[in-house]
Amino acid sequence: MTKQQATWSPYDFNGGTCVAIAGADYCVVAADTRMSTGYSILTRDYSKICKLAEKSLLASSGFQADVRALQKQLAARHLIYQHQHNKQMSCAGMAQLLSNTLYYKRFFPYYAFNVLGGLDNDGKGCVFTYDAVGSYERVGYSSQGSGAKLIMPFLDNQLKSPSPLLLPAKDAVTPLSEVEAVDLVKTAFASATERDIYTGDKLEIVILNKEGIRTEFIELRKD
Numbered sequence: 001m002t003k004q005q006a007t008w009s010p011y012d013f014n015g016g017t018c019v020a021i022a023g024a025d026y027c028v029v030a031a032d033t034r035m036s037t038g039y040s041i042l043t044r045d046y047s048k049i050c051k052l053a054e055k056s057l058l059a060s061s062g063f064q065a066d067v068r069a070l071q072k073q074l075a076a077r078h079l080i081y082q083h084q085h086n087k088q089m090s091c092a093g094m095a096q097l098l099s100n101t102l103y104y105k106r107f108f109p110y111y112a113f114n115v116l117g118g119l120d121n122d123g124k125g126c127v128f129t130y131d132a133v134g135s136y137e138r139v140g141y142s143s144q145g146s147g148a149k150l151i152m153p154f155l156d157n158q159l160k161s162p163s164p165l166l167l168p169a170k171d172a173v174t175p176l177s178e179v180e181a182v183d184l185v186k187t188a189f190a191s192a193t194e195r196d197i198y199t200g201d202k203l204e205i206v207i208l209n210k211e212g213i214r215t216e217f218i219e220l221r222k223d
Contacts, residue, residue: 011063011111012037015198016048017147018059019185020117021159022125022140026178026209029057029117030185031145032193032220033202035064044201044222051213053078056094056118057206061145062132063111070110073101091118095128095136102134109133113144123210125173140174147192147199154188178207186218193220 018031031048034041050058050071058074060067077097081089089097095116102110109132116128116136129142141159143151159174176184185205193200200223205216 010108011066013062013111013146014042014064015146015196016046016061017143017145017151017189017192017196017199018048018061018113018115019143019151019155019188020057020059020115020127020129020141021155021176021181021185022117022127022173023176023178023181024173025119025123025125026181026207027057027117027119027125027127028178028181028185028205028207029059029115030189030203030205031059031061032147032189032199033204034198034200036198039197041201047204049204049206052089052094052116053091053118054088055208056089056091056116057208057213058098058114058116059144060112060114062113066110067112070101070112070114074098077101091116091120091126091128094118095126095138098128098130099134099136102130102132104134106133113148115142115144118208119210125208143188145199147189147196150192150195151188154191155184158184178209182207182216189220 015036020029035043035046114130120126128136130136141155189203200220203218
């Protein structure tokens with residue numbers, strides 16, 4: 001008789017897709033609002049975008065319990081920073097803090113795939129993309145999550161960034177205007193929603209520029 005053994009995993013995969021695009025004076029961060037497990041939809045209205053600081057937005061897909069734990073840890077560390085320095089952390093500083101926080105948990109990682117977007121100290125858009133254990137890179141655009149393998153080739157085709165190996169180094173920001181970037185994100189998600197069962201319901205788009213932050217929503221497929 002075959003011995004049966006129950007298995008248990010501390011992780012789940014809740015799906016979802018995140019995208020960020022950096023421009024000359026803006027940053028667009030977008031994510032769908034569907035949260036799933038297997039073939040079940042847990043909720044159709046779950047925001048994957050978190051405001052970490054005045055000029056930093058974090059979009060995360062993966063296991064949403066780990067994402068929440070990570071967001072709370074970053075919020076606590078940022079509060080300590082504000083008390084010690086009497087100012088908000090810069091986007092580059094937040095990027096390093098997120099990297100350190102993920103790497104600290106590398107032996108039992110947060111099952112979270114993150115894109116950090118915001119404005120740097122010069123007012124330029126910046127996007128940082130991560131793996132699960134904190135390795136990161138500043139790029140002009142990025143996508144993470146279940147639909148990333150569908151969206152990244154499309155963004156590469158439309159926005160192809162210069163190689164970081166080219167000298168002299170070129171800016172990673174994209175040449176699009178803010179309106180064009182938002183339209184591109186909408187097109188990318190409309191396409192990914194057709195092919196990925198974990199992406200859909202609604203698209204939340206957060207635009208960060210020198211005027212502040214504004215949010216837009218558009219409907220996606222619900223099946």
